[in-house]
Amino acid sequence: LPLRLYAHYIGEWLFLQMLRVPVTRFVFLPYSVDVIYNGGVLPASYEVGVVFSGMTFCIGLLLLCVLLVWASLTLLGCFPDPGYQFVLCFGAVVSLDPFLVLLVDLMRGNMDGDAFKLWNKYEED
Numbered sequence: 001l002p003l004r005l006y007a008h009y010i011g012e013w014l015f016l017q018m019l020r021v022p023v024t025r026f027v028f029l030p031y032s033v034d035v036i037y038n039g040g041v042l043p044a045s046y047e048v049g050v051v052f053s054g055m056t057f058c059i060g061l062l063l064l065c066v067l068l069v070w071a072s073l074t075l076l077g078c079f080p081d082p083g084y085q086f087v088l089c090f091g092a093v094v095s096l097d098p099f100l101v102l103l104v105d106l107m108r109g110n111m112d113g114d115a116f117k118l119w120n121k122y123e124e125d
Contacts (some may be wrong), residue, residue, distance in 0.1 A: 002030070003090065003104070004058055004090065004093045004094060004097060004100070005100075005104070006028060006033060007057055007058050007061050008033075008054035008055065008057065008058050008097060008101065008114075009032075009033035009054060009059075010033075010057065011053045011054045011055075012035050012050050012053050012054045012114075013035055013086045014053070014057065015049055015050055015053035016037055016050060019046060019049075021038075021042065021046070022037060022038070023035060023037045024037060024038070028051075031104065031107075031108075032104050032108060032110075035103065039117070039121070040124070043123060044118075044122065045105055047117055047118060047121045048118065049059070050117070051117055051118055054097070054114065055097050055098065058094045058097055059094060061090075061094075062087075062090055062091055065087045065090060067122075069083065069084070069087055076107075098115075101113070101114045108117055
């Protein structure tokens with residue numbers, strides 16, 4: 001599901017915007033998103049926040065979907081079956097988010113990606 005992938009990186013971009021960190025490149029690709037910024041000048045705590053903001057945004061989006069299902073069931077008494085299937089599938093991929101990010105980073109050969117960001121940060125410090 002590219003929705004999970006895009007939501008993950010939008011969460012990171014929002015976190016970087018909140019910190020007023022200049023993002024030099026933010027490009028959606030079919031298999032990933034390039035979020036390029038100068039992480040070398042950021043403290044390690046900010047990098048931890050960047051890594052966790054993607055997962056947190058996905059979890060928040062999942063909770064919003066679950067809230068929509070609950071509200072529909074409470075107010076209308078029903079919810080369409082494809083909606084249930086979507087929320088179920090989205091929940092499954094959100095729970096696998098760290099592993100999927102690792103898989104995409106490994107397939108791209110991106111050793112500066114999310115899966116390796118903290119390792120690289122602590123190695124340079």
